[in-house]
Structure formats: C-alpha cells, structure tokens
Amino acid sequence: MALIVQKFGGSSVANAERVFNVADIVTKTYAEGNSVVVVVSAQGDTTDDLIEKAQEINPQASKREMDMLLTAGEQISASLLAMAIEKLGYPVVSLLGWQAGFHTSSAYGSARIKRVIPDRIKKELDKKNIVIVTGFQGINRYDDMTTLGRGGSDTSAVAIAAVMNADLCQIYTDVEGVFTADPRKVKNARKLSVISYDEMLELASLGAQVLNNRSVEMAKKYNIQLEVLSSLTRAKGTIVKEAKQMEKMMISGVAKDEKVARISIIGVPDKPGLAFKIFSKLAAKNVNVDIILQSIGRNGTKDISFTVDQQNLKDTIELLSAYVELIGASSVVYDENVAKVSVVGAGMETHPGVAADMFEALYEANINITMISTSEIKISVLISKEDADKAVAVIHDKFFSEAIHA
C-alpha cells in the first residue's frame, strides 16, 4: 500500500495501442493495492503539430496564446488515457493542471511551479480513483494557462510526489534507465541500477536527456526517490536517490554534448574586473556559460574562451561584438565544431587519478583536448565534434571494461 506517481512521456502514449499499454501498467500498479497518480505528456508529435499550426498563423504569437494552445495537447492525452483505463474497468478521473492545483509563476512558456494545492487529487484518491494529471502545465495568478517548458512533465510528476509525500515517482520513458554511456553508440554501455541526484544532474546537463534537470533538482530538494524506466520493455529501471544512501561509484557515466559552441574574446586588456563585467553581461541576458579558459596575459592582453549552448550562440556573438570595442578587446571568434565529453561520478572526489585515466584514454586514441573543466563529481573536456563518439567509446572502455567500481 504505497502512493506511487507515474509519469509517461509523449512517445509512451503516441497512439491507441501505446495508450492501452500505459493503461495496463497503471492499472496493474493500482490492482496491487497502491494509490496511483499518473502524469501524462501530450501524445507523440501533438505539441510539435500545434506549434506548426501557430507558426503558420503567427510566428511571433504571444507566449500567453502559445500556452493556451499547447496545454490542449495534454488535455487530449489525459482524457484518452482515462478512457482506456475506464475500458479496462478501473475507476479513473483526469484532471487539468489547474484542477490538480498547479499554481505557477507568470512566465508563459517557461513557468515555474510556485505551489501545488493537491486538494482535488486527494479527494479523488480517497474515492479510490486512479488520478490522471496533465503534465507540463498550470495556471498563474491571473488564472491564465501556463506551460513549464519542454520536459516540464517530469517536474509536474516530481512536484506531485513531493507535495503528496509519495513513496516513489516513476518516470516512464523510451529508454530502460540511465546508462554508463549512450547504449545506441557504446556497445558495452551498462544500465545503472542506482545513481545519485547529483550525478543525475551532471549527466542530464551534459546531454544525456533522460530526465529534465529541474525535476531532478526538485526530487533532490524534497528527497523523492525517482525511478527511470521504459514503458515498453517494463524492465527494472534506474533508481535516482540520495548519494549517502548508497555505495558511491567512482564513475557513473560518460556523456557527450554536441550542442555547444566555443567563443573566444581575443586581446582583452589585462585589467582587473573585465572578465567579471563580460560574464555579468551574459548572465543578465540569461546566457549560461560553461567551461571557461583564460589565457595567461601577454603584452598586456589575454584571451578569454568559454562555451555556450549553440542556441545561445547568435545572441551571444551579437552582444559581445558590440561590447568588445567598449572594453578595448580586439575581436570575438567562435567555433561550432566542438563537443563536450564528460565523466560523472560521485566517488570521484575520493578516488584520485580519474582525470589522468580519462586523458590517457584520449591520448591513446589520438584525440586532442581543447579545454578542460572539473568539479567534485565531473570532468569535462572540449574536443572536435568528429571525435566525440570515439572519445565516449574509449573513455567508457577505460573505466568500465576494467570494472574499477569503488
């Protein structure tokens, strides 16, 4: 007798057959005596189809109206899933974000959950109903529909789990769990049975694309145990929980991110405070800067390099081009032909030599490293994009073929 929150992504409910597959998972969980709250995304390509309809009419449509449009997607999938569960003979009710008590900030398109008031969810659970909630959406203080941004359904699920103090939050997706590397690319990639929140956060931000980062942050904050698993194979997935509860692995995974670009500001005068000014300016524009490398000053100038998401590249270059002259630097150059490859592991801090092993693997494969960044549980290197897959393979081989788990 537990309270379980189950979240299903768009591919899990893409068509009638898949909807019934999900209904089967949900009702089996319910039939075992659990209370079940289901969070569902829009079906397959619904969101993209709706965006296309909007683009056809007004590519500059307001975010308010975009949210009004897009929230219809989950409304459709939630009611269809409810109908499938009815068909299987179980009591069920679907609720929209606002009915489920999701109150968000007013930032249409990327709203943050401010609070969840789960009165209606509780009432329906008391009535022994399976409760389906539309993910990705809520209402703001004007009573207008808002969306949480892409991947927001994960966050919706964790928020319900947090406020309801759920025993488990299962994130069903189209992969079987969290792997030591991308299983489509690295043949020896292993599924992890458990991983810490911090490692998951590093992997997610590195492009592993298994879980939305905000959802992991929220799970960590409220100590909600997550399980990432596949709705199709139904194999046991990967548990994400607090690191101290488990044996620390030295390395939990190898990830790559090809959607980065490197920007260099050449000839920055060697005066204190300029780097601070540059990065404050970028922060004010919400540009997230990752690896930063500053050359040693020579002739009274230095070069500052850093990486940004490719989607921020154009804006960042425009911003800096105007600024470069003002601070007396000579030019701004950029390179999109780069990839970031990282190893992540909570045990890394107590196991020296991880960086050395990683660099050795790259050296043996003749892969050149342009930039390096390290944190307590992560080492990232910037390399040429064409080397990325090979780099992941050789690094994965280095750590996992030798089975050097702590």
Place this chain on the structure above:
Amino acid sequence: MALIVQKFGGSSVANAERVFNVADIVTKTYAEGNSVVVVVSAQGDTTDDLIEKAQEINPQASKREMDMLLTAGEQISASLLAMAIEKLGYPVVSLLGWQAGFHTSSAYGSARIKRVIPDRIKKELDKKNIVIVTGFQGINRYDDMTTLGRGGSDTSAVAIAAVMNADLCQIYTDVEGVFTADPRKVKNARKLSVISYDEMLELASLGAQVLNNRSVEMAKKYNIQLEVLSSLTRAKGTIVKEAKQMEKMMISGVAKDEKVARISIIGVPDKPGLAFKIFSKLAAKNVNVDIILQSIGRNGTKDISFTVDQQNLKDTIELLSAYVELIGASSVVYDENVAKVSVVGAGMETHPGVAADMFEALYEANINITMISTSEIKISVLISKEDADKAVAVIHDKFFSEAIHA
C-alpha cells in the same frame, strides 16, 4: 460605440486562411469603435477527429472524459484566432469557458448554462482587448469541464450577449442568412431580411439547421437581437428579433425534415387515459413526439400514430413493444420512409387560407399527405420521403412566386 458579440462556427475557422478571414471581420468591427466579444467553435473537423480518437480507445467512454477531450478543440481554435488578431496588430486575449465564467449543469455532453459571471470578460474589455471565448463549454459545480452539446456555441454567444446586455449578437456561419427554403434545392429561395424568434424556432426545429434552437429561445427570453450571416461573403444577413417590432410576414419559409419516422400503435382499446399513459411514458424517456394522429375508434379500438426523430426510433419501438401488450393493443408498426414539410409564418394566424393553398400545391403535384399538424405559425404535413424536395419546391412556388406577403 456598441458591444457586439460575434460567433464563428467551425467551418469559418477551418484553416489558417479562414482564421485570418475571421480575424479581419473581428478587427474591422473593433476598429469601428465597438467592443467585441468573439465566440468560436472548434476548427472544421476537429471535434469529429477527437471523437474518432475516443472511439478507437473506448466507444463507451464516460461523458465526463469525452467532455474533457472535446473541450480541447475550442481551446485550439480560440488561441489560433487570438494569434491571427495579434498578427494584425490588435490587442486580444482568448479565454476558456471557465475563465469566461460559464457555469453549467453537471450533465456532461449536454450541459445547460446555469449562469455566466462575466467579470473577466468585462475586465478584458475595459483594457480595450478583443475578447475571444471558447464556445460550447463551461464548468460544473465540481469544477469539471462540460460541453453544451452540438450547436452549443450559438448558445454560448447568446448567453454572453444576454448577460453583457450586448447591442447585437452576430452568428457567422456558412450560409448567408435565413432563406424561405433551402437555397441549394429551391432556385427561387429568398433570403429574409428579418424574421421573428418564433418563426426561427419553428424553422430550426424543422431542420433548417441555421441556428441552434436553445440559442434562439435564449435570445427571445432576453430579447437579444441576432443576425445570421456568412463569414465568407460578408453580405448583410437575416436579423432575428421580436415579432411585434416588425411587419408580420404571412409565410417566412418552407422547411423539410427527413430525419423523422412515423410510429403507429394499432388496436388501442378505446378507453380514456390510454393515450395519456403512452405519451407520458415516452416523455419520461425524453422521446419528443411531434405530429399525433388518432383514428376514430371502431370496434372498441383505435390507432394512434405519431412521429419521432429517427434517432429515437429504436428506443421508442423497444419501449412500446413491451408496453403494447400491457395496455391491450395489438401491435406497433413504423415507417422511416417519410418526411415532414412545413410552412412557417407569424402572419399566418391572421391570414386564413394558408393551409388550403399548401394542400392545393401538393394536390396539383400529385403528392399524398399522410398526417397534418398545425400551430398558430406553422402547418406541417407528413409525406413520402421521395416527394420531399418536390413538395418544398411547389409549396415555395405557391407562396413566393405570387408574392403574397402581408
């Protein structure tokens, strides 16, 4: 400076081009200095597509979940129309039924509007916004989504017009107004410039399918002036208003209804109260009975015939078959190969001879009349279905080629 409510049906917003056509009509009305509230149906076949999705999953889906599904249709069309209006540079906001204050009964699928609390609509109009409201929907006392049934968007529009005391409620559709007969069938059919609520009600119930009956009833009750017109041709339409305000026409139109069936109960004992019992029983099952004919009793029995909608035929036959024996009648027979043809006109009551002219026209065309029913403003006859179009044509000719308007 007037407050105008404009309602657009699904065909008026079927694609991006049509959405911009509607945006043009709306913004022109607004630019003339009017406050504008727009009520919109789901795009083209959206509702049917959603119903098909539901059918694929569960043909016996609960009405609650069907309403949850279907209300997404207007949400999509309302937001897309708002985006088109934004594109034209006008201030606009779209509102869902619940945001616009539509409170309904709990009868999912065919809810009745209980009250409209237009606070939000007023607030948005005060801000000089064009306000778009999703038609066909509201919420019930459980805060659940409800729909008003097919054609409900007309009712939504009239309800807003009533509660806001609007100066005019325009119902844009794919026909240019109300005609003296179906213009696709009768070549001399004329568009009426004005018609009374009562005549419109008779025509609508007779299958003219221009305006939803509940919306006309509500317009009559609150004395809201309606205009039926085409969003495509934009020609002046037909005004629907109180009869006393206008010259009464003897005949306002000829209509046919082919979706009827005749049922006869044969050999009903000639005892008082049996007819009452039969029709009470049908009323209790919500079967609407139209023309009733009772034969003169012979041998202590009589036959009772009446017409029902074809969609009620099966249920009615089942109901009566069980009941016939109980009351001592001999059998129940039915005929679906019938059509009802009617002339409607508020001036009829003061102009004798309309019935005679109608029957003469049918006689000259060699069309046999099976049943007759009359009211103050309507005469209906039941004939064979194959004669229906011809009957409409000859009756229309009789009254309109001779220009015998009062």
